[in-house]
Amino acid sequence: MSRVAVIQYPGSNCDLDALEVLQKVEKIRADLVWHKDLKNDYDAYVLPGGFSYGDYLRAGAIGATSPSLKIVREAVDQNKPILGICNGFQILVEAGLLPGAVLRNSGLRFVCTWTRLRVETTRTPFTKLAKKGQALLIPIAHNEGRYYLDENQIRDLERKEQIVLRYVNEQHEPSKDSNPNGSIDNIAGICNEKGNVMGLMPHPERASIRALSPDGQTYGKVIFDSMIETLNGLGA
Amino acid sequence: MHMPPQSYLIEVVIENKPLARDPEGETIHQNLVLKGGYSQVTKVRVGKLLRMRVDADSPEQARDLVKKLCDDLRIYNPAAHTCQVRTVG
Numbered sequence: 001m002s003r004v005a006v007i008q009y010p011g012s013n014c015d016l017d018a019l020e021v022l023q024k025v026e027k028i029r030a031d032l033v034w035h036k037d038l039k040n041d042y043d044a045y046v047l048p049g050g051f052s053y054g055d056y057l058r059a060g061a062i063g064a065t066s067p068s069l070k071i072v073r074e075a076v077d078q079n080k081p082i083l084g085i086c087n088g089f090q091i092l093v094e095a096g097l098l099p100g101a102v103l104r105n106s107g108l109r110f111v112c113t114w115t116r117l118r119v120e121t122t123r124t125p126f127t128k129l130a131k132k133g134q135a136l137l138i139p140i141a142h143n144e145g146r147y148y149l150d151e152n153q154i155r156d157l158e159r160k161e162q163i164v165l166r167y168v169n170e171q172h173e174p175s176k177d178s179n180p181n182g183s184i185d186n187i188a189g190i191c192n193e194k195g196n197v198m199g200l201m202p203h204p205e206r207a208s209i210r211a212l213s214p215d216g217q218t219y220g221k222v223i224f225d226s227m228i229e230t231l232n233g234l235g236a
Numbered sequence: 237m238h239m240p241p242q243s244y245l246i247e248v249v250i251e252n253k254p255l256a257r258d259p260e261g262e263t264i265h266q267n268l269v270l271k272g273g274y275s276q277v278t279k280v281r282v283g284k285l286l287r288m289r290v291d292a293d294s295p296e297q298a299r300d301l302v303k304k305l306c307d308d309l310r311i312y313n314p315a316a317h318t319c320q321v322r323t324v325g
Contacts, residue, residue, distance in 0.1 A: 057284075061310065094310065101316030103252065106259045148256050148316045182257065 002231035004030045005042040007072075007088075009063050014049030014085065018205045022046070025208050026224050028231075035068040043231050044081040044125075045072055047088025049141075049203055059102060059144040060090030069095050081125040081227050082197040086142055089189070089199030098190055098199045099157065100149035105142070106182025112141040114214065115180055115202055117188050118168040121161045124195045125230035126223045135172050136165075136219040138202040140180055140188075145201040147183040147190070154185055165189035165200055241291040244298035245325040250312045251283035258282055286311065287324075295323045 004022055008015045015032055022030035031042075038045075052063035069091075076082055076097060084092040092098045105111055114137055119130045130136070149157065157163055165188040169178040174186035181201070189200030204220030207213055252258045258281050265280035292298035303321045306312060312319040 057311070058313065061313075064310070094313065096310075099315065101256075101313040103256065103316055104260070106257065108259055108263065150253075150255065150315070153315075182259070 001029055002043045002228070003041075004028060004044045004046060004227075004231075005033045005038060006030060006046045006048055007035050007038055007068050008032050008048070009035050009050065009052035009066060009068075009087075009091070011052040011054055012048050012050035012087070014087075014203060014205060017203075018046050018048045018085065021205045021208045021221075021224055025221065026228050028228055035063075035066045038068040038071045040071045040074050040078075042075075042080075043234070044083070044227060045075055047072075047082070047084040047091050048205075049086030049088060052087055052091065055144070058090075058094065060087060060092075060094040063087070063091040064094035064096075072097070076192070076194075076197055079194065079196050081230055083126055083223070083227065084197075084199035085203055085205065086140075086145075086201055089201055090144065092197060092199045097197050098192055099153065099162075100147060100190070102144055102201070103146040103148050104144050105146055105180075110141075110143040111145070111180050112139070113180060114139045115188070116168050116170070116172075116178060117165045117202060118172055118174070120163050120166055121191075123161060124164055124191045124198050124226075126198045126226050127164060129226040129229055130222045133172065135168065136207075136222065137213070137215070137217060138204055138207045138220045140202045142181070142201055145181040145183065147187040147201070149184060157190065160193055161195075162190050162193065163187055164191050164198055165202070239293065241293055244290050244292055244295050244323060246288045246290050246298055246302045247322050247324050248286040248288065248302060248306060248311060249283050249320045249322070250286075250317050251281050251320075253316055253318055256316045299323050
């Protein structure tokens with residue numbers, strides 16, 4: 001049976017939420033592992049949300065120097081699925097495992113709200129069970145979520161199908177109004193070239209249990225379902 | 237005769253790249269500086285300042301060491317930031 005590690009950093013605060021969904025909703029073996037104790041004996045890794053090292057210097061910048069990143073890099077090379085949520089996304093970006101930077105929200109405020117996301121590709125282990133163009137309602141909660149990459153590199157990202165999720169309006173179109181943080185091109189989530197590393201600012205673990213969603217929907221679950229499906233497919 | 241290392245003060249200034257918007261700088265410019273009547277000021281950028289005290293044989297050596305550490309330890313994210321290193325004392 002597959003085993004998934006949720007990596008706990010000093011300052012993580014969504015680690016237990018991710019663990020809860022993996023253990024009780026997905027019913028798979030998942031462990032909470034302190035970042036200094038991580039070993040490469042898991043089939044997938046989740047870097048959870050929070051404020052590792054108090055967001056000092058830049059969100060994720062110090063977390064990115066944790067010894068756990070050595071293990072994560074090995075796992076990336078072995079094609080294991082790696083998911084970074086919120087601060088986990090920031091850590092993956094700062095570690096250079098995902099391109100770009102995640103800057104302070106354009107509104108200069110912490111934003112905690114439900115967002116509508118459009119699935120732009122189903123080629124990742126975290127979106128393979130979703131439909132391209134499908135809308136997912138998943139909340140965000142961050143102060144530094146403005147994804148940035150130079151214009152010419154954004155085109156490269158698009159061409160290589162590395163843009164996974166975009167913030168969209170009710171018509172499922174990316175718009176200024178539906179962009180909660182000023183992210184370039186309304187980008188909410190991206191993956192690496194191979195597709196096995198995905199980072200996103202929204203919190204799918206907060207939208208995977210009916211009782212926690214305003215409309216009783218569990219749109220975030222498809223991210224975890226896809227990961228489990230991938231692991232089962234790998235025979236892990 | 238080898239001189240003992242001296243202590244130098246080095247400043248690191250990290251700013252968003254020109255094309256990466258800086259909403260804090262824009263707000264200060266629009267809502268404080270221009271509103272306060274200082275129309276000669278055409279742009280404000282907010283950055284982060286790190287002041288480091290460094291033991292080295294010369295100011296150049298101290299600055300080079302800090303430049304190296306800024307790159308090695310990713311004190312700035314080259315995807316979005318510029319980084320200036322200067323000796324102040």
